Structures are given as C-alpha cells and as structure tokens.
Amino acid sequence: MSTAEPWTIGRLLNWTTEYLESKGSEEARLEAQLMLGHALSCPKIQLYARFEEVVDEEKRAKFRELVKQRAAGKPVAYVLGTSEFYSMEFMVTPDVLIPRPETEHLVIETLDLLKGRSADQSVSILDIGTGSGIIAVTIAKQLKHTSLLATDISDKALAVAKLNAEKHGVSERLEFAVGDLFQAVPSGSRFDVIVSNPPYIAQSERPLMDAHVIEHEPHVALFAEEEGTAVLKRILEEAAGYLKPDGWLLLEFSPMVAKRVAEMAEATGFYEKVSIGKDLAKLDRYLIAKKAA
Template sequence: MSTAEPWTIGRLLNWTTEYLESKGSEEARLEAQLLLGHALGCPKIQLYARFEEVVDEEKRAKFRELVKQRAAGKPVAYVLGTSEFYSMEFVVTPDVLIPRPETEHLVIETLDVLKGRSSEGSLSVLDIGTGSGIIAVTVAKQAPKASVLASDISEKALAVAKQNAEKHGVSERVEFVAGDLFSAVPDGSQFDVIVSNPPYIAQSERPMMDAHVIEHEPHVALFADDEGTAVLRRILDEATNYLKPGGWLLLEFSPMIAKRIAKLAKETGYYEQISIGKDLAKHDRFLIAKKSA
C-alpha cells in the first residue's frame, strides 16, 4: 500500500487489524475499531459510515499511541480506560479487574432474585469485593427499589467504583466501604441479597493463564489459595449472619470448582434451594442459595 494514499478511516482500520493480528490479538478488528473510535471521539458503530473520511495527523498520532500500547500487550480496556458491561460503559484502571461477560449472568440472576422479593418494598443488597463496582452499580441502575452496600479490600478499587456510581447516577443508593469481605459491614446489617465475584483462581493455575492477565490485572482480585476455594468458603460461612430470613446468596466461581462449592454450601447447613447456574458457554459458573429458615 502506497504511503501516498490518504489515511482514511477504512485504511487505518484495515492496516491496524493486520498489525494487531501479527501481534497475536484474537479480536484484532474489534480492537482496531475501539481504539480508532476512541481517538476520533465517536462510537465504533459510526466508523463505517465515515469509511472514506481522511483522518488528520493529530488524531492519527493519538491513534498510533493507543495502538502502540495495545501491541505491547496492554489490554484494550486499560488502554481506553473504559469497558462495556451490561450495555453500560464503566471506568476501569489497572487497580480493578476488566469486566467479563460471564459476570453479566451473575447480575441477571441477582436481578431475578430481587424481582421475587420486590413485593416486600425496599430491597437491600450487599456486593462483596466490588472492584470497579460493575455489579453494585448495574443492580442499582436496573433495580430502582434497591439500595446497595459495596465493599472491597482495595481503596484504589473503591475510588474507581465511586466514579462509576457517579457516572451512572446511582451514588445516592450505593454506599462503598473498605475492608476484607464482611469486616466493613456494620454489625446487625441484614440484606435481601448478598452477591460476590470474589478471587477464585487457584495459585496452581498461574502457569496456564494468559500472560496479559498475569502481567496487567490485579492479583489480589484474581487469586485465592492453591484450590481456589478459600475466599468462597469464608463467604459461605459468614454470609448467613448478614442475610435476612429467606435471603439469597449468589457467588461466581470457576467451573473447575463448581462441585466443591456446591458441596461446601450444603455442608454449612445454612442454605437450602442450592443450585448451580451456567454461563453462556454452558459451564457451571454460579451458586444460588437461599438462607435456611
């Protein structure tokens, strides 16, 4: 391709897609769209309507810098500083995990449980290990009757979560507290639902993981003990102290430990109607359990 040709949006997308593919990207076209849309300040869907538009040098320079970061291995979400979740845009930084599509199903399950308790008037939700706040904020946005308390051990993560609550207009119904699991939850608090996407990757799984995840995402939010069950076990043991009668606990975990988590839930003697929910790939991904009477 001649360098004398004008750098149109279409040409930039095609060149960048090939370049990112050569760097090992599995979603090179989508990433090229996201990066160029960000550089131009427009949604990626608009790019194709502007395919023949020539991009000026200033915007190309900004785009080149974004592509350079991505080619060096930095995840697109961290390059852009945002990520989509539940059709909403969230601020993300290297202090928080990048939202995964699987967690959208945890939110859907949570909203379904809340609908079942909606006749009781106001609803209370506890989000343990909130990270960027995607669960707390999305639940508050989609369930106007719900008030949410969200905790995290990381002050830096909570700063990101607070930005997202403000961004989506739910700051008045989402309170953030710093502490390890339930340590920051006020004594005597009772919730209709407790939900968590806690650290659940076993230390032994590190060698099998994507290098970009290991290099860029916060380990405190990823890893548990050698089996991956330590944090989940603590939540199962302690959550019943904070659930209302008939309240529900929802947890996300790795499909590899699904049977163990269901067994642990039964062994506590605290829960009934224990079920395992599946993600889009039909993998066992969530525990849904009701506090025993």
C-alpha cells in the same frame, strides 16, 4: 500500500487489524475499532459510515499512541480506560479487573430473584469485592428501589467504583466501605441479597492463563488459596449471618470447583435450595443459595 495514499478511517482500520493480528491479538478488528472510535470521539458503529473520511494528523497521533500501548501487551480496556458491561460503559484502571461477560449472569440471576418485589418494596443488597463496581452499579441502575453496600479490600478499586456510580447516576443509593470481606460491613446489618465475584483462581492454574492477564490485572482480585476456594469458603461460612430471613447468596466461581463449592455450601447447614447456574459456554459458574429457615 503506498504511504502517499490518504489515511482514511477504512485504511487505518485495515492496517491496524493486520498489525495487531501479527502481535497475537485474537480480536484485532474489534480492538482497532474501539481504539479508533476513542481517538475520534465517536461510537465504533459510526466508523463504517465514515469509511472514506480522511483522519487528520492530530487524531492519527492519538490513535498511534493507543495502538502502540496495545501492541506492547496492555489490554485494550486499560488502554482506553473503559470497558463495556451489561451494555453500559464502565471506567477501569489496572487497580480493578476488566469486566467479563460471565459476570453479567450474576447480575441477571440477582434481578430475576427480585422480580416479584413491588416497586415500593425496598431491597438491600451487599456486593462483596465490588472492584470497579460493575455488579452493584448495574443492579442499582436496573432496580430503582434498591439500596446497596459495595465493599472491597482495595481503596483504589473503591475509588474507581465510586466514579462509576457517579457516571451512571446511582451514587445516592450506593454506599462504599473498604475492608476484607465482611469486616467492612457494619455490625448488625442484614441484606436481602449478598452477591460476590470474589478471587477464585487457583495458583496451579496460573501457567494456563493469558500472559496479559497475569502481567496487567490485579492479582489480589484473581487468585485464592486452597485451589481457588479459600475466599469462597469464607463467604459461605459468614454470609448467612448477614442475610435477612429468606435472603439469597449468589457467588461466581471457576467451573473447576463447582462441585466442591456446592458441597461446601451444603456442609455449612446455613442454606437451602442450593443450585448451580451455567454461563454462556454451558459451564457451571454460579452458586445460588437461600438462607435456611
């Protein structure tokens, strides 16, 4: 293609898609759309209506810088500083994990459990290891009668979560506390629901993981000892003491340890109605357990 041709939106998208594919991207077209939309300050869905529009040098320079970072291996969410979750835009930095679609099911299960509550019934929820705050903020946005406490071992992660709470207008119902699991929770606190997407990847899985994840995402939020079950076990053993009667615990985990997690939950004697939920790929991904009477 001649460099004399004008750099239209369509041409930029096509060229960048091919370039990112050559760099190993599996979602090159989508990434090109996201970055160009960001550079032009417009939703990616509008790009095709403006396909023949010529992009000026200033915006092309901004776009080139984004593409350069992505081509060097930086995940597109960190390049843009945002990522979508539950059809909402969240701010992300390398201090937090990039939201995964699987975690949306954890939110859906929580919302389903609380469906029967009347609008004037206050619900208290604890989000352990909140990261960017996607779970807590999304639940707060969907359920107006909730109060939430979100904790994380990383104060930098909590700073991101606070910004996301402000962005989505739920700060007044969300509190944040830094600390390791329940160490951040005030003594005597009791919750209707405790939800967590904790570190659950075994070190033995590390060689199988995408290099971009290993190189860029925070390891403290990814890996756990005891083949990925160490943090899950701690939560299972301690959560019941922070649940109200008939309270619920929801946990995300790796499909590889689903049976073991269910057995650990049963072995505590603290829960009843222990069940395992599946993700979109039909893989066992979530534990849902009710506090035993």
